Amino acid sequence: MSALQGSGGPRSRLNGERERTIYAGVLGLVRDVGFEALTMDMVSARLRTSKATLYRRWANKAELVAAALSHAQPVSVDTIDSGTLAGDLDELAVRAGGCAAEASSLFSAMTHAMRTHPDLEQAMRRHFIDVQLDAVRTLVARAVRRGEVEQDCPAVPHFAELVVGALVSRHFLTGCDSDPAYLRDYFRSVVLPSLGCPQPGSDWTS
Structure with a gap:
């Protein structure tokens, strides 16, 4: 299934391997802290990816989590x-x-x-x-x-x-x-x- 693209700007240049790493890290955070406590700052820190890169690709954490679940299906x-x-x-x-x-x-x-x-x-x-x-x-x-x-x-x-x-x-x-x-x-x-x-x-x- 295709990944999601945020509506806030142009698509970032994430290769397939890096994208898969982000998705796996996001799901790991969801398991650890839950969706409510999850923040884009946490994702950025754990995966050593700038928030600007994340927001260029996914409009918000809901879009990112949904993309991760879709990819992991x-x-x-x-x-x-x-x-x-x-x-x-x-x-x-x-x-x-x-x-x-x-x-x-x-x-x-x-x-x-x-x-x-x-x-x-x-x-x-x-x-x-x-x-x-x-x-x-x-x-x-x-x-x-x-x-x-x-x-x-x-x-x-x-x-x-x-x-x-x-x-x-x-x-x-x-x-x-x-x-x-x-x-x-x-x-x-x-x-x-x-x-x-x-x-x-x-x-x-x-």
Whole structure:
């Protein structure tokens, strides 16, 4: 996913490696102190980067944090295309479930901050949440085109929320991570039946 560019001036000359270092450092600070206590001064000091360089690239700390989360997103949904919806969901379960603990911890911290910081909520929705929802919608759109799912199925408009909700909400609700086994079972017993799809076999990709 592309990084964000602040609206306050021209794009700074940060190479890819330096950009990745900044993103990793920012997420480390978020884990250490939380979004509320995070400042651009902290980022500048820890990463030995001038604030002028940071502000040329990112308009504020909300944009920077959203960019860091987007860049660190370990699951690239738009690269999943197995040829069937069941296979796509199986692959998503493996990819997303494999990094569930770290993702849940970060997202939980950000969810609280989003409630009290409208700029963060807007940045997260624009550059992270909406991007993920749109990518997941492509999975069911392909299934409709292939004839696996009826176009007028009433569950189709809710597919993305059903899938993404399972990825991010279980830890908050139960304290348990959405690991691959849980996601496979959820996709098999909840998501696919809601779309009128037959449950796959034991290997879940047949």
